Amino acid sequence: MNGLFCVAVHALVYLDKRGCMLSSEELAANICTNPARVRKVMAKLKKAGLVSTKAGTEGGYHPLLPPGDLRLERIADALEVRFVEPAWHSGGGVDCGCMVASGMAGVMDGLFDDLDRQCRLRLSRLTLADLEAQLERAAAGREGSDGL
Amino acid sequence: MNGLFCVAVHALVYLDKRGCMLSSEELAANICTNPARVRKVMAKLKKAGLVSTKAGTEGGYHPLLPPGDLRLERIADALEVRFVEPAWHSGGGVDCGCMVASGMAGVMDGLFDDLDRQCRLRLSRLTLADLEAQLERAAAGREGSDGL
DNA sequence: TATATTGTAACTATATCAGTTACAGTTAGC
DNA sequence: GCTAACTGTAACTGATATAGTTACAATATA
Numbered sequence: 001m002n003g004l005f006c007v008a009v010h011a012l013v014y015l016d017k018r019g020c021m022l023s024s025e026e027l028a029a030n031i032c033t034n035p036a037r038v039r040k041v042m043a044k045l046k047k048a049g050l051v052s053t054k055a056g057t058e059g060g061y062h063p064l065l066p067p068g069d070l071r072l073e074r075i076a077d078a079l080e081v082r083f084v085e086p087a088w089h090s091g092g093g094v095d096c097g098c099m100v101a102s103g104m105a106g107v108m109d110g111l112f113d114d115l116d117r118q119c120r121l122r123l124s125r126l127t128l129a130d131l132e133a134q135l136e137r138a139a140a141g142r143e144g145s146d147g148l
Numbered sequence: 149m150n151g152l153f154c155v156a157v158h159a160l161v162y163l164d165k166r167g168c169m170l171s172s173e174e175l176a177a178n179i180c181t182n183p184a185r186v187r188k189v190m191a192k193l194k195k196a197g198l199v200s201t202k203a204g205t206e207g208g209y210h211p212l213l214p215p216g217d218l219r220l221e222r223i224a225d226a227l228e229v230r231f232v233e234p235a236w237h238s239g240g241g242v243d244c245g246c247m248v249a250s251g252m253a254g255v256m257d258g259l260f261d262d263l264d265r266q267c268r269l270r271l272s273r274l275t276l277a278d279l280e281a282q283l284e285r286a287a288a289g290r291e292g293s294d295g296l
Numbered sequence: 297t298a299t300a301t302t303g304t305a306a307c308t309a310t311a312t313c314a315g316t317t318a319c320a321g322t323t324a325g326c
Numbered sequence: 327g328c329t330a331a332c333t334g335t336a337a338c339t340g341a342t343a344t345a346g347t348t349a350c351a352a353t354a355t356a
Contacts, residue, residue, distance in 0.1 A: 003236030003344070006256050010238045014248045023301065030249050032239035034346055036304085043303060056354025057300045083232050083263055088151030088314075090158045091180035100162045101178050103286040107279055108154050111220075115231055118270050119263045131255055138251040151313070171332065182315055184335085191334060204323025205331045236345075 001081050007031055007041045008075050012050070012128055013135070015063045023060040041079065048078030067128035073120050083119040084112050149229050155179055155189045156223050160198070160276055161283070163211045171208040189227065196226030215276035221268050231267040232260050 010031045015022055024035040024042065031038065042061050045051045050070065052062045076083070089105040096102050158179045163170060172183040172190065179186065190209050193199045198218065200210045224231070237253045244250050 001344090002233070002260070006236055006238055006252075009256065010248070010252050013252065017248055025301090030246060031252075032249070036347075037345070039302060040304080046302095053302065054354075055300085055302045055352075057356070059301045059354070061302095084267065085150070088154055090154055098178060099283060099287045100158070100165055101180070103283045104154075104158050104161065104179075106286055107282045108157065110282065111274075111279070112150070115267045115270060118266045119232065122263060122266050126259075131259070134255045134258065135247060135251045138254055139247045149313090173332090184316075185314070187333060188335080194333095201333065202323075203321075203331085203333045205325070205329095207323065207332045209333095 001085065002083055004041050004079050005076060005081050007033060007037060008045060008079055009072070009128070009131065011038060011042065012063060012070070012075070013132060015051070015061060016067050016128065016132070021054065021060040021062045027061070044078050045075070048074065050074065050078055067132055070128040072123040072126045072128070076120060076123055082116050084115040086112050149233065150231060152189055152227050153224060153229050155181060155185060156193060156227055157220070157276070157279065159186060159190065160211060160218070160223070161280055163199070163209060164215050164276065164280070169202065169208040169210045175209070192226050196222065198222065198226055215280055218276040220271040220274045220276070224268060224271055230264050232263040234260050
């Protein structure tokens with residue numbers, strides 16, 4: 001479920017770098033995905049108050065927050081995304097007679113919830129500006145090692 | 149990729165509770181999955197030195213560590229499992245002319261690696277005995293609220 | 297009114313994961 | 327040594343989740 005998160009982050013970084021209103025088509029071209037997917041993601045960001053949108057000619061998306069103020073956790077919340085999924089459950093309902101079999105699904109759910117919280121805690125300490133700084137460093141690194 | 153982790157944890161807890169050698173069939177019955185899957189998981193635990201195995205009549209699996217000494221991170225390592233997957237990448241190779249498009253995949257990979265490390269850090273602070281304690285509590289809770 | 301764009305839904309293709317079956321190799325008991 | 331029970335592993339099947347695609351109503355601008 002974190003592909004949507006990638007799209008959202010990429011779109012927000014690109015919007016910030018360009019500093020103007022961009023359509024889903026322009027965003028999709030840069031992200032290398034399709035416009036419908038971008039619109040689906042951006043609609044959620046709008047509902048969370050992270051971007052403004054405008055339909056019609058010359059419409060598109062515009063960020064509402066400076067990157068240094070946008071914590072990545074807010075993006076995850078906007079998309080209602082989990083980073084650690086409960087996924088597969090060792091079955092055997094609550095009343096199957098065995099304490100292990102009946103309780104394990106609940107315990108594992110709790111553990112995965114815990115891990116997901118750890119991820120969000122980490123994301124709450126990172127802003128979009130932090131990622132942009134990493135991008136700059138990566139680009140500088142590639143440039144610096146061009147001739148080697 | 150964390151279904152395998154569930155199987156492994158469940159199997160190890162059940163082995164500990166039963167305190168004897170159990171076959172893949174007995175384990176699969178309690179976990180509610182199939183024996184081949186259990187064997188695939190247990191073979192990795194064996195390679196990591198977490199269980200001993202014996203083929204042939206009266207064979208099966210036996211734990212090698214007391215639950216209080218077995219940190220959950222070791223199980224994850226044994227299975228070579230990730231909790232946060234890199235999943236989908238916004239494409240556009242390294243040399244596509246745009247700093248954002250070319251660098252974003254690497255930055256997101258780094259971020260997901262970071263989140264996965266956070267999960268492992270958390271797991272390194274939990275032992276199998278901690279999960280067993282949670283199971284006990286859950287079972288006691290169900291018993292206590294039976295009549296309500 | 298014509299055009300460009302968002303918001304959203306339906307459908308398709310694909311990749312991943314769990315289940316199933318099968319079988320070679322190994323161990324214990326007769 | 328033969329048979330039975332078990333591990334280790336591989337190949338195949340079916341289900342589910344995810345991304346891509348197409349379409350269209352609603353909206354805004356000129």
